[in-house]
Amino acid sequence: MESAVRFIKIVTLVVTIPLLLSAVPVWADGDTASSADDQAGVSEHSSSVSLPLARIQDTWRNILEAMGQHDLKRVNQLVIELDSLKLIADVRGLDSYALSLIDVARRHFKVGQRSEAAFYIRKALQLSPDSPIVLAKAFPLVRETSSISVPSYLSRIMNGVWSHPKVWLQLLKGSIYPLLLAFTFGVMVAILLTFVIKVDSLIRMIGKPISSAYRGLIAPLLLTLLVLLPLTLGPLWTVCAWCLCLYIFLPQHRWLGFIGSAVLVAWGCLIPVRESLQTWLMNPGIQTMLDGSSGEFREGASERLEALAAQRSRDGALFFSLGQALRRSGRYADAEHAFLRAEVLLGSQAWTRAERAVNAYLSGNAQQADALFIEAEKLGLRNAAFYFNYSKVKLELLDTEKSREYLGRTVSMDPELARTLQQREELLGPDARLAVAETHLPFYHILNSALMPTQNLQTRLDEFSQILMPGASPPLMSLVGAALIGMFFFVQRRRSRVVPLSSYANTGFPQLVQRCMRIIPGGAWIAVNRPVIACALLSVSLFLLMPILHWPFESSGLMEIIPELAPYYVSFVSLLVLGTCYVGVHVEE
Amino acid sequence: MQTELMNQDNFADVLRGISQRRRQGTLEVRFADRAYRLVFVQGKIIEVLQPGISPAKELSKRLKAAGVLPESFELAAAGYKALWQEIQKHPVASSQLDQVSFERAVKHRVLDKLYEISAAQGAFLNFDSALLDIERDFLPSVSVGQFLLDVVSLEAEASRMAGLETPGKYLRRGEAQPQSLSEGEQVLFSLLNEPCLCEELRTRSLLSKFAFQEAVLELIEKGHIVVENDSPLLSSEEFLDKGLLDGIDASIDEAFGELAMQQENSVPEPQVLAQAVEPVLTISPSSSGPQRGAFTARVALMSARLAHNPFVPAVVVLCWVCAAVILPWLLWDSVFLSFVSP
Numbered sequence: 040m041e042s043a044v045r046f047i048k049i050v051t052l053v054v055t056i057p058l059l060l061s062a063v064p065v066w067a068d069g070d071t072a073s074s075a076d077d078q079a080g081v082s083e084h085s086s087s088v089s090l091p092l093a094r095i096q097d098t099w100r101n102i103l104e105a106m107g108q109h110d111l112k113r114v115n116q117l118v119i120e121l122d123s124l125k126l127i128a129d130v131r132g133l134d135s136y137a138l139s140l141i142d143v144a145r146r147h148f149k150v151g152q153r154s155e156a157a158f159y160i161r162k163a164l165q166l167s168p169d170s171p172i173v174l175a176k177a178f179p180l181v182r183e184t185s186s187i188s189v190p191s192y193l194s195r196i197m198n199g200v201w202s203h204p205k206v207w208l209q210l211l212k213g214s215i216y217p218l219l220l221a222f223t224f225g226v227m228v229a230i231l232l233t234f235v236i237k238v239d240s241l242i243r244m245i246g247k248p249i250s251s252a253y254r255g256l257i258a259p260l261l262l263t264l265l266v267l268l269p270l271t272l273g274p275l276w277t278v279c280a281w282c283l284c285l286y287i288f289l290p291q292h293r294w295l296g297f298i299g300s301a302v303l304v305a306w307g308c309l310i311p312v313r314e315s316l317q318t319w320l321m322n323p324g325i326q327t328m329l330d331g332s333s334g335e336f337r338e339g340a341s342e343r344l345e346a347l348a349a350q351r352s353r354d355g356a357l358f359f360s361l362g363q364a365l366r367r368s369g370r371y372a373d374a375e376h377a378f379l380r381a382e383v384l385l386g387s388q389a390w391t392r393a394e395r396a397v398n399a400y401l402s403g404n405a406q407q408a409d410a411l412f413i414e415a416e417k418l419g420l421r422n423a424a425f426y427f428n429y430s431k432v433k434l435e436l437l438d439t440e441k442s443r444e445y446l447g448r449t450v451s452m453d454p455e456l457a458r459t460l461q462q463r464e465e466l467l468g469p470d471a472r473l474a475v476a477e478t479h480l481p482f483y484h485i486l487n488s489a490l491m492p493t494q495n496l497q498t499r500l501d502e503f504s505q506i507l508m509p510g511a512s513p514p515l516m517s518l519v520g521a522a523l524i525g526m527f528f529f530v531q532r533r534r535s536r537v538v539p540l541s542s543y544a545n546t547g548f549p550q551l552v553q554r555c556m557r558i559i560p561g562g563a564w565i566a567v568n569r570p571v572i573a574c575a576l577l578s579v580s581l582f583l584l585m586p587i588l589h590w591p592f593e594s595s596g597l598m599e600i601i602p603e604l605a606p607y608y609v610s611f612v613s614l615l616v617l618g619t620c621y622v623g624v625h626v627e628e
Numbered sequence: 629m630q631t632e633l634m635n636q637d638n639f640a641d642v643l644r645g646i647s648q649r650r651r652q653g654t655l656e657v658r659f660a661d662r663a664y665r666l667v668f669v670q671g672k673i674i675e676v677l678q679p680g681i682s683p684a685k686e687l688s689k690r691l692k693a694a695g696v697l698p699e700s701f702e703l704a705a706a707g708y709k710a711l712w713q714e715i716q717k718h719p720v721a722s723s724q725l726d727q728v729s730f731e732r733a734v735k736h737r738v739l740d741k742l743y744e745i746s747a748a749q750g751a752f753l754n755f756d757s758a759l760l761d762i763e764r765d766f767l768p769s770v771s772v773g774q775f776l777l778d779v780v781s782l783e784a785e786a787s788r789m790a791g792l793e794t795p796g797k798y799l800r801r802g803e804a805q806p807q808s809l810s811e812g813e814q815v816l817f818s819l820l821n822e823p824c825l826c827e828e829l830r831t832r833s834l835l836s837k838f839a840f841q842e843a844v845l846e847l848i849e850k851g852h853i854v855v856e857n858d859s860p861l862l863s864s865e866e867f868l869d870k871g872l873l874d875g876i877d878a879s880i881d882e883a884f885g886e887l888a889m890q891q892e893n894s895v896p897e898p899q900v901l902a903q904a905v906e907p908v909l910t911i912s913p914s915s916s917g918p919q920r921g922a923f924t925a926r927v928a929l930m931s932a933r934l935a936h937n938p939f940v941p942a943v944v945v946l947c948w949v950c951a952a953v954i955l956p957w958l959l960w961d962s963v964f965l966s967f968v969s970p
Contacts, residue, residue: 216967220967231948231949231952234948235945235948235949238941238944238945239941242940242941242944246935251928251931251932252924252927252928252931253927253928253931254931254935255930255931255932255933255934255935255936255937255940256927256930256931256934257931258935259934259940259941259943259944262944263944263947263948266948267947267948267951267952267955270951270952270955270956270959271955271959273959273960273963274956274960274963317970503966506962506963506966507963551946552945552946552949555949568758590964590967590968591967591968592967592968592969592970
């Protein structure tokens with residue numbers, strides 16, 4: 040049982056890593072740019088006026104100098120200092136600095152300086168211990184320079200992904216088109232191969248209503264036109280037409296038609312989601328909001344969020360983030376307004392109550408904070424951050440017993456968070472505005488924000504849908520798909536009839552086609568009348584092959600972010616494809 | 629789906645393979661001029677079908693030839709069950725045929741069809757695991773082993789049977805008293821109330837070729853049947869004048885009758901797809917002018933050839949595969965390019 044669970048975990052990781060990495064390019068570009076800026080000594084941190092952020096920038100400059108002098112001892116001391124400053128400034132991770140250190144480590148490793156490489160990798164992970172991008176980029180060198188458990192390291196990456204909504208959304212956005220394209224081409228190939236093995240039956244059926252004097256001439260031509268004409272209309276019309284052909288001529292394979300119809304519906308629904316996410320994520324204010332939801336607030340965040348809030352007055356998640364940013368900058372009254380606005384937009388829920396309670400506590404109103412915490416608890420909020428903040432309020436109200444109890448709960452729920460916050464209290468004082476735990480909105484509220492209507496989106500949607508399915512908008516795609524799904528329920532499995540013999544009996548396929556079917560992963564299942572399995576295998580294989588083909592562009596993240604992983608990935612996918620073909624040949628036999 | 633070329637070596641192997649694995653489905657055996665479809669259930673043969681030939685009609689024809697059904701009997705519906713129901717309703721036929729005899733006739737029709745398949749001629753074999761939805765009433769269950777042994781025995785005793793079937797030889801009851809006869813022997817013995825030709829006896833017995841051969845040779849050995857050279861009914865001249873010429877006439881009629889039946893079956897039964905699709909070369913005599921008629925005939929001939937040429941589906945498949953590879957590259961460049969960069 041335990042080994043089965045472990046196996047499932049490993050499989051999940053193996054399947055999810057390409058997904059994660061498929062979402063990376065835009066993100067990676069941003070980080071590379073940041074690294075370049077850091078090298079030049081110009082970064083967004085330089086504009087900082089607050090002391091901890093300015094000190095972070097200064098310390099990083101010193102680290103660059105020490106690296107230039109190859110003074111590893113000093114680099115080590117400065118990184119430890121930077122780590123402390125990170126804690127004081129409530130910066131969760133210094134990703135751009137960490138990525139620079141990884142680049143330095145790579146250079147050292149290439150010239151055979153393994154110990155230096157190991158040192159820089161360790162320091163990089165110290166600066167950004169839970170950033171999935173840093174962890175992923177460091178992975179090959181970590182493997183080379185230290186003995187780690189690969190599954191636990193991968194699960195660490197997954198945990199990092201889980202705690203960063205920005206990464207999640209990039210992942211979601213980056214996986215939509217590769218998945219849809221993989222399934223579209225998978226369905227198309229499966230249907231075409233099904234037609235290929237049933238070609239004699241199809242010709243007979245097409246020829247049935249034609250006069251016997253012309254049947255032999257016209258039926259093959261008509262069938263060829265019927266199959267090939269939709270190809271001139273684009274991929275989605277092809278799927279649509281071929282699904283119809285399946286329903287009409289091969290109803291025994293109607294499940295394949297159902298999958299094709301579902302793919303059409305998915306395109307219709309997910310194109311707006313993906314394009315909306317794309318537009319949304321490009322917005323600098325949104326990026327600030329997402330940084331905030333990951334617990335990272337940079338200088339000028341509140342101003343950027345205020346500007347965005349003026350444009351998106353219906354975005355509850357945005358007002359929630361704005362409230363947090365305003366509170367961190369000490370504007371408690373404005374923060375309260377923002378949280379109240381968020382409460383109106385998000386409805387009655389615990390998160391805004393808890394944030395308002397923290398706001399009230401920081402502005403010196405412990406009684407109101409207590410009342411709001413009670414309301415939040417009644418609404419179901421019971422996480423470590425909540426109990427930590429509540430313990431502070433109880434301490435302020437001199438209810439030490441409750442305060443200790445809540446602190447104990449925090450420690451039992453999340454010891455790492457409790458330790459960090461207590462350290463921050465020691466450094467900044469218990470009433471410091473950075474010495475409170477942040478409450479994070481659930482992911483679905485952020486997703487709702489992402490899916491809110493955006494200006495000029497319709498034009499983009501229409502342009503894009505015209506490419507895939509000329510003459511159809513996303514709603515029409517969904518409608519066509521839904522109609523085909525409806526047809527699925529009316530098409531009954533046709534029972535085999537007494538057809539003793541007919542034309543084209545014992546049709547032998549060209550050897551070339553037979554071999555091609557065996558080479559295609561899943562093709563053998565078509566030959567044994569299991570096209571749905573074939574479609575699934577084909578789609579998965581295509582999806583796994585996309586990072587190697589660098590198409591679509593969102594899939595190329597794997598090769599770009601971890602070039603060292605490319606040979607392993609190529610080997611893994613090749614083995615998987617070969618294994619599928621091998622099993623297929625046995626299934627066929 | 630398994631397709632291979634049949635020869636003397638592998639036909640028995642294929643049948644044994646299907647039988648041992650208790651597979652079900654249909655084995656299509658296609659010769660140059662004819663084809664058969666053997667229906668398997670649990671590794672046993674339950675039916676043998678031929679294109680354009682209804683098994684029930686064929687059986688009714690056998691029954692008529694045996695004198696069990698009157699010539700006026702017309703089979704309205706397809707299927708053994710329908711035939712049996714019609715026989716039961718028929719006042720004359722119902723008195724001459726009980727259910728056991730009917731079931732035996734069905735079984736021996738299937739066996740005779742099996743014996744027609746000769747591995748020596750060479751054919752295509754094609755096994756499809758999809759089971760045909762056919763009516764199961766009255767169908768026999770013929771074991772492959774039994775069939776293969778029958779074939780060997782048929783070949784071994786072929787010369788003896790040829791001797792019995794030569795013109796002028798007839799069979800009559802012997803002097804010995806019948807004791808412990810098998811089912812086939814009982815049937816034959818009961819039919820030999822008066823001397824008759826070997827072929828006639830076989831037709832009347834409704835037994836398969838092997839069952840008849842086995843029974844008749846056994847009866848001869850036991851002395852229950854005697855073979856005599858001179859027919860008590862016809863002299864050799866009379867036989868030539870009447871028997872042989874009648875036989876030739878009958879065979880000609882039969883051939884035309886079959887052709888007519890094929891044409892009849894090819895159009896009006898839409899559910900029998902093969903029959904509907906089988907090309908029927910029909911040239912209307914009322915076509916406008918001889919040139920048009922000749923052209924139509926040429927087109928029809930070409931169409932008929934193409935409809936039976938396995939090369940056509942192969943060409944269609946190759947067209948599809950080539951087009952499916954080339955057309956997207958030519959026509960979908962905007963699709964591919966739109967996913968190349970953000």
